[in-house]
Every structure is written in C-alpha cells, then in structure tokens.
Amino acid sequence: MATHIPFDQAHAPEEIGDKTQRKLWLEVLHEWVTTVDHKKIGMMYIGYALFFLVVAGFEALLMRIQLAVPNNSFVSPEVFNGLFTMHGTTMVFFVGMPILFGFGNYLIPLMIGARDMAFPRLNAFSFWISAFGGILLYYSYIGGSGLYGAGSAPDVGWFAYAPLTAKVFSPGHSTDYWTLSLLLTGIGTIGTALNIVATIISMRCPGMKMSRLPLLPWLYLVTSGLTFVAVGPLTAAQIMLMLDRYLGSHFFDTQAGGSAVLWMHFFWIFGHPEVYILVLPAFAFANEIIPVFSRKAIFGYPAMVAASVGIGFVSLSVWAHHMFTVGLGAAENTFFVLATMAISVPTGIKIFNWLATLWGGKIQFTSSMMFAIAFLFQFLIAGLTGIMLSVAPFDWQLGNSYFVVAHFHYVLVGAILFMLFSAFYYWYPKMTGRMLSEKLGKWHFWLFLIGFHLTFDFMHVPGLLGMPRRIYTYEADRGWMIWNMIISSGALVQAVATLLFVYNMVWSYFKGPVAGPDPWDAWTLEWATPSPPPSYNFAETPEVSSRRPLWDLKHPDDPDSDYEIGPSHRRRAKEESA
C-alpha cells in the first residue's frame, strides 16, 4: 500500500482570504450552534474550557488572597468553602475534561485521515449537554440555597464526602446543583468518549493499522476506555445521592445503617482514574510535540503504547490510596500501596522514552517545546511526590494536607496545563491559520514558570508543617504565614501570565504571521491539510504506509515504511555506515 495524500492546493490560499466575506453575526452564531463539524465542536469545547479556566482561576486567586495572612477576613468561611468546591469541580469537569476532549475532537479525525467523527450529531449533543452542566453549576450562585434571593454555591468539596451531602447537613439546593451538573456532564463525557473510540477504531484511513496509529489517538483510545469504566461509578454514585436527597433512600445515610465509606470508594473508583483520564491526553500531546521539535521519531513506540495501556489498567486498582486514613485495615492498605507504586513503573518508562527521544536529536526551543520540556521536568517531580504519598504511613501525615494540594497541582498545572499551553502553541496555527507570537510566547512561558514554581514548590512546605487543606483561615502561631504569602504572590504572577496568553491568542488571530499548512515541518496527517482545514478535511481519503506519512512524503528515498518490521530497527543510513 502506498502513501497517498492528496493536498487540496486549490483551497489552501483562499481559506484566509475568505475572511473578508463578512457574515451577519446571527448567521455565524447559527452556524456554530447547529454545527456537527468535529473541528468547530472541538474549538467550542476549547473556548468553553478556556472561559471556565479564567473563572476557576479567579476563584483560586480569591482563595489565595484570603490565605495570604492568618486570621484574614477577606471572605467569609461560607464563601471560601463554596470557592474551593467550585474551583475544584470547575477545573476537573469544566476545564480539564472539555479542553482535552476539544483537542481530541479537533485532531483525531485529522490525524487518522477521516472526514469527521463516527457520530457527528452525538458529538454535538455531548458538547451541548456538558456545556449545560457547567452553566447549571454556576447557576447555583443564584439559585443554590433554594431561598428567595439567597443563592449559594455548593460547599461540600469536589469529592463531596457523605454524609456532609445529606439533606440534614446540606439543606437547600446547592448540593443538588452540584450533583445534577456532574450527572449531565457525565453523560456528555461518556458520549464523547464513545465517539472517540468508534472514530479511532472504525474511521481510520486505508493503511493505518493500529500499529501505525499515531500515539495521540492511541492515548485518546486509552483515556476514552478509562472514561467508560470510571465515569460510570460517578454517575451511579450521583444517582444514589439524588435518591437519598429526594426520595429518602439510605445509601449514604449513616443513621439508617448506611456507609459513608461506600461513597468514598465509589467516588475514588472514578476519581483516581480521572486523574489519568486528564493526564493521558497531556502525554498524547507530548508524544507528538517532543519528537517534532527534536527532529526524531518517538523512541520506543510499542513501549509507549504498552505503558499507556498499562497505566490505564493499573489506574483502576489504586483508588483507595485516597483512603489510607479511613481505617481500611493493614492488609488493604498494603495492597493499595503496592498497586500505587506499581503505576510508577509504566509512568517512568514514558519519561525515559521522552528523554531518549530528545537524545541525539536537534532540539528546537520554540515556545511549544519549552512548555513541553517544563512539562517533562514538572511531571517528574509530581511523580516523585506521588511516590512519597503512596507510602501509606507517610500519607497518614501528608494526606489531606497542603502537601497533597501541591502534589496534585503539580500534576494538573505543572504537567497538564503546561502541556496544554504547549499544544496551543503547536496546533493554534492549524486551527486558525495564524502563528501565535513567539515573543509573547516566551514571555508567557517564563512568567508562568516563575509563578508556577513560586506557588506550587512552596505549597509543599505548609503541608509538611501540618497545614490541612480546605481551611478558610489558620492560626498565627503555626509558622505557616511566610509560606502562604509566597504561594499567594506566585498565584498573581500566574494570573498575569495567563492574561498574556489570552492576549496572544486574540492578537495573533488577527495579526499573527500566516502559518501555511505545515509550519513545524511535522509528520502526521493533520499537517497535510490547509490551515485551517476545510470542513471536509481531506479532498480525497489519504492512504498511509507508516506511522509518519509526511516523513515518507518528504523523504521518499528513506521512508519510515522500510523500518516497520520490529520495534528496534535503526535507520538504514546507520547500518550502511557501519
């Protein structure tokens, strides 16, 4: 089978010039609301997530102002408890999930040579129901407590431990908004995950065997598979909670013999795989971006696939490491220690393979690559603090302290958000046809890096000094103030850097240099389309014969397809010189 990628040159230059043809804004709105095009839905996901990123980031800032000094009264305890609940819920369900699904939606059909997702209308439905979930959650600020003019946000924490969520302890409707919005979002999430799996399995272009699938779709396949088995328990638990609150059933009613621990199990059976659902797409971006800017093929493709699938499976058996202090018993704790430590092996393999990809390359320090390298470094630290937390006795001290908060922000911000920024600098040209400003990008990178390390490096310390999470204020005599002051100042730096990024996105959309179809000299199929791609993606269905079809086109004398026999084949040039 030959590599065959028709490039629709006739359309390419027009796409940008077309913007002069003004449409009525109502027409534009109608077009976006009714669209089933995977690229438009992907961008709506991303835009929606960026909006909530700013909202939840603002909530974080308010919390950091409150905590900068002890016994502060910038916000009331009620407001603070609402803030951390909304911040956590928003960041996980209305930033993390939609932005990753957004990139997946946009990129997967392009990378596998398909014209759309497997189920375009389901795709639109999933987006809109998830979006509605987010709006419902924020409506709680108006309608939350169920009293006239006395709205309040949910304040039970993002993992909402029973029985704090029972009607007795959470009267009013704020907790109902939380439950319902997660239930709706869960439906959307499962819909999109299903769509992604069906697309990857069934819509690949001819020649793209699973062994030739780019790593990004591979990792999205694992993430989506995890979504089915993880979001199901969350949905089930939310249904139970609603039954408890509305029909008086007793799932988590400790007065009637119900178990509070059962909720913890159900939540974390979702909650821990969720972390991997969020981080695997970040790995997926790294798997595309690091090779391109190292000018080398990914090192150990089969090992990367195996490690990702391995992480997927092991992540289903580690949930109770969130529950080491619950009193499960020594044997149970020991099992979850082992399972949790075991997951560090495939994770380590990934880091080593990225290092090996860099090794011997020609590393280009673009903004995208700098964010990717920072991702690598910070993910390493996040993994190492993760190993510390997996040591159950150490966790008896560190669990639920600011050390844990620092650890998971290292994963969510240091790894995932950094990799997302990297992905923006890498794929923005494809989505808009314009490059993001590299100069602003470097400023964004260094400012955000400094802010990030000011905040989250120092956040480990109050945890070690005994500061629990989710307290709206703290005692002056504990020696936590100086650290909290540094953390809060870092948060401000991050906020400035984020504004810079938003400005870059807007400015570059109008003034950025025109990108052309393949600005990074990359190797996967999305770069064989014009930027932005036409609604049908490919004028003719492409055919591929290796993992890097554009490499084959660019190096017809030395195509990848010559080396696809086993995992450990070096390039012919090397063999010949030997």
Added chain:
Amino acid sequence: MSDVAVAPSGANVAWNPPARGIVGMVCLILAEASIFIIFIVAYIYYIGKSLNGPTPKDVLSLPIFTSICLLSSSLTVHAAVSALRRGRQRLCSLWLAATVLLGGIFLAGTAHEWYDLIYNHGLTISTNLFGTTFYSLVGLHASHVVVGLIMLSLALWFSLRGQMHHHHSEKLEVLSLYWHFVDAVWVVVFLVVYVLGR
C-alpha cells in the same frame, strides 16, 4: 493536486475496519455495565445490614416466569436480525413483535411485584437499606428495559410499515446488542437479588 506516491510495499489489502455502530454500542455497554456494577456492589454490601424489616426473605418471591420471558426475548430479537439479514421482512416483523410482547410481560411482572411490595408489605425505597438497594437496582434495570422496548417498538413500527430493509440489518443488530445486554444484566440481578440476597 500534489500527490507523491511511494513504491508500493505490497498488494492493495482490503480495508475493512469494524463497523462504527457496533463499536459504539460496545462502548455504551461498557459504560452501562460499570454503572450496574456499582449498584450491584451496593446491593451486596448492604445485604443483611437493614436496621428494620421487612427483609428479602419475608417479601420476595422468585419471578421465574417473567425471567424466562425476558431471557427468551433475546432469542427472538436474534431471530429478527437474522431474518432481516436474509431479507425476510415479514418474518422480521413477527419476531420483533414477539420480542416486544415478551419484554412487555417482564415489565408487567415487575410492576405487579412492586405493587405488591408497596401496598401489601409496606416496603418503599425509604423503608430500609433493603428497600433502598432493591428498588434502585431493579428499577435501574427496568428503566433499561423500558428504553429497549421503546426502541424495539419503533423498529417494529418501521418494519410493519415496510420501511425496514436488508441494509438496515446492521442497525437492528446494534439494537439487539443492547437488548442482549439488558438480558444479561437481568441474569446477574436475578442471582444477586433473588438467590444470593434472599
């Protein structure tokens, strides 16, 4: 059009990835199965933990006839699919009608059981942990039967109006997969609720 061809590495191989409908349904079944597993775990965990009666032993009787009806509807829906595949539309309608009828009998059985439990035994979802877990698990399954019956009835409607053809057999197969899943879940629910829990 620019088009760079590379030396062919073999003869053109037929390219037949799996049908997206089937893949999608398998994914949906995976997600649904994980929801059911959580409800089943909750049921098993709370067996014998109710603080007051009535207990399953007092009030539950084996729904053998309706279970047979539901399980045999798996066979009839399979027969409907293979009839359509062979292009025999009227036979397909007949089998679909039988499936809807059998599913309906099952649902009526559940309704009767619930009526009896609520009005004669005073067991509701808020009575005790048994009531909580029983109604939620059996109710979750019954709601899936309802959804399946609606879809099957629609298929029957199209089939009777002669709008279902040979090339729809893959779609009908996707629906039948869902129905098989609903039946398989019932086997587990039956074992847990009526055998293990009683």
Added chain:
Amino acid sequence: MFLSQGWRGIAAIMLSGPGADPTNIFAPAGTPAHSIFSLSLLVLSVTGAIFLGVTGTLIYVLVRYRMRKNSPDADQEPPQIYGSNQIELSWTVIPILIVVMLFLATTRVIYTTENARRPKDALNVTVVAHQFWWEYRYPSLGIVTANELHVPISDPKHPMPTYLTMSSADVDHSFWVPRLAGKTDLIPNKVNTMWIDPQQPGLYLGQCAQYCGVQHAKMLIRVYADTPQQFAAWVANQQRPAVDDTAVAEGREVFMHNACISCHTIDGTVATGRFGPNLTHVGSRDTIASGSVANNPANLRRFIEDPANFKPGALMPPMHLDSHDLDAVTAYLTSLK
C-alpha cells in the same frame, strides 16, 4: 532556576527545629510519628536520587543536543532511532526493583503501627467528633471533657500509650496531631482506633484534617502530655463534682433556665444535653471554642453573646441574653474549675 527550592524548603524546616513549628511532621515526639519520620527519610533519599539523576540527564540532553544554527549539517535531519528492546527492558526492571524495596519498607511500618501489640495498662479514650468540636470520654476514669485531651507521657522503658477509639456524631472528621502520629479519620457508623505515646511532657497541637463543614478551620486539637503527677492531679480534679459556688448562684439560675441545658451537661444539675461540650469543668480549660481563643471571662462572654464572634457557622445559636445575664453566666461558667 527554581530547581531545588522545594527541597531547600524541606531542609530549612528540618533545621529550624521543633520549637518554631508546633505542627512540624519532621519534629516527631511519639513512636508512630518517629517511625513515619524514619521511613520518610528513606523515601526522600530514594526519590531525591531519582530526581537528581533524571534532571541531570535532561539538562545534559538539552544542552548537548540543542539545534545549532551554524553547524554544517544544520539543514539535515538527525539519525532516526526507533527504539531498543534492551534499553526498554533495563528501565523497566530497575524501577521495579526500587518499587519492591520501598514496598517492603512501607509494609513494615504499616504493620508495626496499625497492628502494634496493645499493652494491658494502656489508657483508653473514646473520641467523638462533632461539627466543630471534640468530645473526649475516659470510660475507665468516668471523665467526659471536650477539646483538650490530657494523656500521660509514655516512658520508652515502660510504654504507656493512649489508645483512641474514634467515631463521629455527624459527618467525617480526621484527628491529626502531626508531632505524635499520622491522621485517622472519624467516620459516623464506623469505629477506628489509633494510638499515641508522647514521650516529653508538653502541649501538642493539631486540627481536624477532613473537611467537615463551615467551621472546619477552627476545629483545633490540643493534646496535653502530662507527667504522671500532673495527670493524676488532672484526673482527680475532673472526677470531682461540679463546683457549686453560691457567689455565682444567679448565673447558675440563668444557665438552668435557658436553652443551654438542652445541649450541655453539667454533672449533678438538670443540664444533661449532649449535643454540645460537657461543661462540668469548663473553667479548668485553657481555651474555648475548640481551641480558637484563650479561656478568659472577656472571651467567654463574647462567645456566649454570639458564638459567631469567634466561630462563624458554629452550631450554638446566639442566646440573646441581656448584659446582666451574660455577666452572670460568664461568672458561673468561669467558676466551674
């Protein structure tokens, strides 16, 4: 640039010593905290070594293999290397060995802490967590108190640990005194146990570590490790009936004729409520409002006037007493030494 600041921070804490930071987990003062501390040093050195190794490699690679614009082969792609089974195998096996080593060390500490042999003369205390205060019951001594836990010190030669049997009256809480032991959750409808054995007399601080509602932040813990003499004196005082001083009879009347009695107990009176802290010897405590403020008449008066003055969200309602009654009740409660 910011490579090692987190680690330097840790070093700074460890050097600063226990005096400055009353809740430092690296200043252990009891056996469980000590064994966690030793284990954590092992874990920190292993992860620290990995950190240095991988970061060093990363920096080397970034410098050595950066794109050089001026080199003669600048426009050529570097040699493409797809992988190597031997290398993959080696960086799979070595981490597995490290994991096994850490796992064994961890298991030992889990079992020696959770399944420690319980000495016969260990003191038993029942801890019941409430929104947002701690109830301590000493069944063998007939004492019920709140928020300030008194335990005897434990001499390593004759261990005298205190076993805490823990549950919750409402939602989930967690008992955490970092210098004595790791945390243990208090969960309604579930009983957990943990043990502490402070070896130096003194005050050990902590607080609730599981989010439990509005005032989670002010659910503070104070553990007093007493010498045997101090402890005996404290027990003797707590076992006495409530002080009945005629000088404060008026305050007593106000207390007994208001809703106070439906939530608070004062032994030997009609006040037998259990929803709030037992006040039989409230005057002998150092703090009120679960450790948030010092126990003096001024603070006590402000607290009774409206608990939200110190703890917004506390479940005790403002009692709407007039100024005269407030003074009287404050005097009465202060007298309950």
